[in-house]
Amino acid sequence: xxxxxxxxxxxxxxxxxxxxxxxxxxxxxxxxxxxxxxxxxxxxxxxxxxxxxxxxxxxxxxxxxxxxxxxxxxxxxxxxxxxxxxxxxxxxxxxxxxxxxxxxxxxxxxxxxxxxxxxxxxxxxxxxxxxxxxxxxxxxxxxxxxxxxxxxxxxxxxxxxxxxxxxxxxxxxxxxxxxxxxxxxxxxxxxxxxxxxxxxxxxxxxxxxxxxxxxxxxxxxxxxxxxxxxxxxxxxxxxxxxxxxxxxxxxxxxxxxxxxxxxxxxxxxxxxxxxxxxxxxxxxxxxxxxxxxxxxxxxxxxxxxxxxxxxxxxxxxxxxxxxxxxxxxxxxxxxxxx
Ligand SMILES: Nc1ncnc2c1ncn2[C@@H]1O[C@H](COP(=O)(O)OP(=O)(O)O)[C@@H](O)[C@H]1O
Ligand SMILES: [Mg+2]
Numbered sequence: 032x033x034x035x036x037x038x039x040x041x042x043x044x045x046x047x048x049x050x051x052x053x054x055x056x057x058x059x060x061x062x063x064x065x066x067x068x069x070x071x072x073x074x075x076x077x078x079x080x081x082x083x084x085x086x087x088x089x090x091x092x093x094x095x096x097x098x099x100x101x102x103x104x105x106x107x108x109x110x111x112x113x114x115x116x117x118x119x120x121x122x123x124x125x126x127x128x129x130x131x132x133x134x135x136x137x138x139x140x141x142x143x144x145x146x147x148x149x150x151x152x153x154x155x156x157x158x159x160x161x162x163x164x165x166x167x168x169x170x171x172x173x174x175x176x177x178x179x180x181x182x183x184x185x186x187x188x189x190x191x192x193x194x195x196x197x198x199x200x201x202x203x204x205x206x207x208x209x210x211x212x213x214x215x216x217x218x219x220x221x222x223x224x225x226x227x228x229x230x231x232x233x234x235x236x237x238x239x240x241x242x243x244x245x246x247x248x249x250x251x252x253x254x255x256x257x258x259x260x261x262x263x264x265x266x267x268x269x270x271x272x273x274x275x276x277x278x279x280x281x282x283x284x285x286x287x288x289x290x291x292x293x294x295x296x297x298x299x300x301x302x303x304x305x306x307x308x309x310x311x312x313x314x315x316x317x318x319x320x321x322x323x324x325x326x327x328x329x330x331x332x333x334x335x336x337x338x339x340x341x342x343x344x345x346x347x348x349x350x351x352x353x354x355x356x357x358x359x360x361x362x363x364x365x366x367x368x369x
Contacts, residue, residue, distance in 0.1 A: 066095075087259065090130060135180050149162070275359060284344040305318060
């Protein structure tokens with residue numbers, strides 16, 4: 032039997048807008064289905080990516096697996112423990128890095144933060160001392176361990192947040208958008224640390240959420256696509272990309288001056304599929320078009336857009352990315368622009 036670290040079965044979560052909010056309690060009964068029948072199995076030792084745009088339900092799933100909120104339906108096992116029946120054992124099994132939330136005390140030093148949380152996790156003092164030294168070393172933070180966290184850069188804070196999640200040496204790590212808002216070089220070092228050190232070397236099972244397709248593609252053993260609370264595909268990045276076929280993708284950036292871009296693409300009979308992205312208030316659109324024999328169609332495509340009064344800003348032929356697969360499956364882009 033396959034050994035799984037995380038299993039969810041039919042997880043559903045509905046938020047009621049204004050829930051708990053005194054002012055809205057009566058007026059607004061609108062509901063949001065944040066997770067709709069989510070069933071996933073994550074193997075022990077796997078680095079599993081949950082890829083989806085903002086609002087897809089990623090953080091909600093992480094919160095359920097962390098026992099911070101309860102699902103409305105369905106079950107979830109983490110490290111063999113049921114989030115509903117054994118939340119304490121679940122919490123002892125996981126390290127969580129939550130996105131966008133302050134999980135550190137800025138008025139304490141890095142070392143003081145780790146000491147504080149080690150006590151909170153009930154790590155014995157002697158073990159904690161050694162572990163904190165190791166983690167600071169591992170993160171390259173030992174030189175600045177006694178500085179206040181408020182003096183840290185956002186990248187250093189993120190490293191410290193990961194160290195914090197590792198204090199009790201958990202089996203499973205839940206990393207919610209761990210590189211969000213970090214500059215590219217720092218993101219790169221965090222990514223390779225997660226993949227090489229935490230996953231490959233230390234053998235941690237990792238659930239990582241992201242809306243960066245490169246991150247999911249380069250780091251993860253398997254990726255699940257999530258949109259509007261539903262899982263639409265689960266597979267290795269390679270196999271997902273093969274869904275587009277070996278064909279290349281034509282990417283066109285145009286300024287829409289007269290006719291709409293969607294009218295133009297609808298009249299190109301040789302397209303297998305396409306995706307259009309761009310800001311609503313902006314006339315600049317990016318179109319990704321999927322077809323066989325790209326080269327033989329470029330001339331016609333350029334003419335069609337020009338005749339419709341679209342100004343072509345750039346044109347390139349690219350290999351399919353996870354974003355292309357995402358567009359194909361959901362009709363939706365991961366970001367507004369790329
Ligand atoms: N506390 C809440 N109350 C009401 N709606 C919420 C709450 N938290 C999240 N949502 C909504 O649930 C959906 C999923 O949100 P979230 O899980 O944060 O998505 P993601 O992390 O993928 O961006 C979104 O539509 C979001 O607006
Ligand atoms: Mg989120």
